[in-house]
Amino acid sequence: MNTPRQDLPDEHIDALYHEVHINTGGETIHAKRAPGRFRTIKNYTMLVWLFLFLGPYMRWDGKQAIMFDIPGRQFHIFDITILPQDVWMLALVLLFFALLLAAVTSIAGRVFCGYFCFQTVWTDVFTWLDEKFEGPPLKRRKLDHAPWTFEKIRIKVAKHTIWILIGLLTGISFTLWFGDAPTLWKEYLTLQAPLFAWITVGTFTFFTYVFAGFMREQVCFWLCPYARLQGMMYDCETILPTYDYHRGEPRGKLKKKADDSGQKLGDCIDCRQCVAVCPTGIDIRDGQQEGCITCALCIDACDVIMDKIKRPRGLIRYASLDEMEGKPQLPLLKRPRVLVYFGIMLFSIAGIIYGLNTLGTLELKALHERQPLFVMQSDGSIQNKYVLKILNKTDKKMQVAVSASGHPDLKLVGAEEPLTLPKGRVSPHTVYVRIPNAKLERDTLPIYFRVQDITTPDHVVEYKSMFFGPKK
Amino acid sequence: MSDKKTNQVGDTGHVWDDNLRELLNEPPRWWMISFYASIAWVVVYFILYPAIPLVNGYTKGIMGWTQIKEYKEDLQKIEQVRAPWENKIKGMTPAAILADSELTNYTVSSAKVLFGDRCAACHGAGGAGNPGFPVLADDDWLFGGTVDAIQESIAAGRQGMMPGFKDQLSEKEIDELTDFVMALSQGNGDSQPAGKALFDGAGCSGCHGADGKGMHMMGAPNLTDGIWRFASQDQRASVRYTIAHGVNTGEKDARNAVMPSFENQLSKTDIVKLTVYVHELGGGQ
Structure with missing residues (x-):
């Protein structure tokens, strides 16, 4: 077996201490595509984005299964209809995903970036097209520098057309979530879609084309705020694609001839496959760095080389800083950071489950008339005026009985007959509350309105308001 | 990378604070692109929109855009939104509108501005009333609280009349009458027999009714409730003044209480809308 030998020690040391190269996008990165374990995993995880393209075509009960009807102010998710009043749950959904992101990052690094992020996924698809149209990285670089021949133009035009089509499909698919998919498609094909839809599609197409086609890793480096936050979620127990420098260093080129200079070299043969x-064009052997999206493709590349030179795999592997330092590793459930993240996630899930179970059918608000705050009636009673804003969340008209309480001599006027509520929206109803002035002990007192569905008495809401009278 | 570049470019020779040199770096390309795009934008804007002031007038721009035109177009859009409702309301009576809760809601919302412009100066926002001007939100009406009466009040205006009694009655008698009216409002008019005799004898009951409950036809207020047409901190003095000097007699010191007519100022539909609005303030009958 050949022994790796360090043939250029000076240069090697220089390389170790050379000024850190900053990738500012001046060069196009043509990364090599190689098969491997993590490549396969990424291929599968990328598929979650098919949901963006296929989701809008799902039907449920003859309607689009998931639709975010912004003009109608209703979100339909299968059987559930969410009105603006319930949108507080959206905050919990966002909280859950933010914490999921944090928890996953603290356990296994930028899993989202490496395997799920639309930026890296779309970029991956675009570079796959690069390879299909222009060949492997070497050929691509050559083509970039080649003069503009007919052949080059043909290849470039074809590739960019496909890129733009992907962008267009991305934009259209996005808009389909906000309207009826078949109708919207028909409108797109007959060029009759609403202006706002066109603007959205145009914006998405443009940014898909520019971000995935040209800016690529620059988005991760300079635009993405999340990339900046992740460092805070790492700790010494976070497992990341790591170069095992104990094993690898000192690195050196593999020599064909046996060398008896006596110097023992590490396993890294400096093939630069990683x-x-x-x-993102970084060198993982420089250690943990902001450019690493933890896609683990370098692990695949290195494993192939290790197999070839008959060394154990894992010179680059998922490992924590503690593991590299030979420190004992804390079990997952003893890491406070992970526990806190999961605690908050549980809280938000509990909140969402609670919210979905108590969506209710009715909502009530009573707006007290302030001009005038109260009037004296000719029978000596004090009258307050209220506008009851009642939301009927069901998809049918509803008959409700209104009552008020809070004073023994209170009289509710304007809701003697049951009120009819239109479906799926708020309707205002004016009512008056009268209390004899002589019976009022204070100038303000709380009043409780109660609205009850006549056919289903379980559906009931209460609202507390105030009653105002003359100063006592 | 940028450091490497700076090492290659020269400077203007301008050095200050020992080592600060003004370099000959080109501005970034994105910046220059924005710069030229801004210039192009200005040129296009000047061609399309009113821009350059001249001695008599200004350049109009080829789009013919003006602020007032945009305002009118926006107004038209709003009117289009309102049109279905307005067309329905046109020709309807207030009673018919009130029978439909959707139409009532629309009318109340759209008449709010009308009320603010035409009525609120005296009657207060929301019909809360002002000193000397009746509250419209209660159920105490001088000329009646039915829709027809309210519509009549708005369209034709109202002017009640009450003679002053300072020449017919003595000071003492006016005091007695005042005491009776004050007692009446508390429900014990019988405690003032002298005043009651004057009330019947001097002709008060002709308008205010034998029981003092008032008469809508004359605009004579109900004296038995606690609501005063001319409410005041010192209510007794106010009542006494009204009895002595009267209302709308034409005399200089008489009380003045005139509701103007809006027939010639507002369209029929507007009057109908206001009727509905006032009716819905809280006291409509």
Whole structure:
């Protein structure tokens, strides 16, 4: 077996201490695509985005299964209809995903970036097209520098057309979530879609084309706020694609001839395959760095080389900083950070479950008339005027009985007959409350309105308001 | 990378504070693109929109855009939104509108501005009333609280009349009458027999009714409730003044209480809308 040998020690040391290269996008990264374990995983995880494209076509009860009807102010998710009044749950959904992101990051690094993020996924698809149209990285670089021949134009035009089509499909698919998919498609094909839809599609197409086609890793480096936050979620127990420098260093080129200089070299043969496959163009051997999206493609590349030179796999592997330092590793459930993250996630899930179970059918608000606050009636009673804003969340008209309480001599006027509520929206109803002035002990007192569905008495809401009278 | 570049470019020779040099770096391309795009934008804007002031007038721009035109177009859009409702209301009576809760809601919302412009100066926002001007939100009406009466009040205006009694009655008699009216409002008019005799004898009951409950036809207020047409901190003095000097007699010191007519100022539909609005303030009958 050949022994790796360090043939250029000076240069090697220089390389170790050379000024850190900053990727500012001046160069196009043509990463090599190589098969491997993590490549396969990424291929599967990328598929979650098919949901963006296929989701809008799901039907449920003859309607679109998931639709975010913004003009109608209703979200339909299968059987559930969410009105603006319930949108507080959206905050919990966002909280859950934010914490999921944090928890996953603290356990296994930028899993989202590496395997799920639309930026890296779309970029991956676009570079796959690069390879299909222009060939492997070497050929692509050559083509970039080649003069504009007919052949080059043909290849470039074809590739960019496909890119734009993908962008267009992305934009259209996005808008389909906000309207009836078949109707919207018909409107797109007959060029009759609403202006706002066109603007959205145009924006998405443009940014898909520019971000996935040209800016690529620059988005991760300079635009993405999330990339900046992640460092805070890492700790010494976070497992990340890590170069095992104990094993690898000192690195050196593999020599064909046996060398008896006596110097023992590490397992890294400095083949630079890990750099060649990196989509953000970094060198993982420089250690943990902001450019690493933890896609683990360097692990795949290195494993292939290790197999070839008959060394154990894992010179680059998922490992924590503690593991590299030979420190004992804390079990997952003893890491406070992870526990806190999961605690908050449980809280938000509990909140969403509670919210979905108590969506209710009715909502009530009573607006007290302030001009005038109260009037004296000719029978000596004090009258307050209220506008009851009643939301009927069901999809049918509803008959409700209104009552008020809060004073023994209170009289409710204007709701003697049951009120009819139109479906799915708020309707205002004016009512008056009268209390004899002589019976009022204070100038303000709380009043409780109660609205009850006549056919289903379980559906009931209460609202507390105030009654105002003359100063006592 | 930028450091490497700066090392290659020269400077203007302008050095200050020992080592600060003004370099000959080109501005970034994105910046120059924005710069030229801004210039192009200005040129296009000047061609399309009113821009350059001239001695008599200004350049109009080829789009013919003006602020007032945009305002009118926006107004038209709003009227289009309102049109279905307005067309329905046109020709309807207030009673017919009130029978439909959707139409009532629309009318109340759209008449709010009308009320603010035409009525609120005296009657207060929301019909809360003002000193000397009746509250419209209660159920105490001088000329009646039915829709027809309210519509009549708005369209034709109202002017009640009450003679002053300072020449017919002595000071003492006016005091007695005042005491009776004050007692009446508390429900014990019988405690003032002298005043009651004057009330019947001097002709008060002709308008205010034998029981003092008032008469809508004359606009004579109900004296038995606690609501005063001319409410005041010192209510007794106010009542006494009204009895002595009267209302709308034409005399200089008489009380003045005139509701103007809006027939010639407002369209029929507007009057109908206001009727509905006033009716819905809280006291409509």
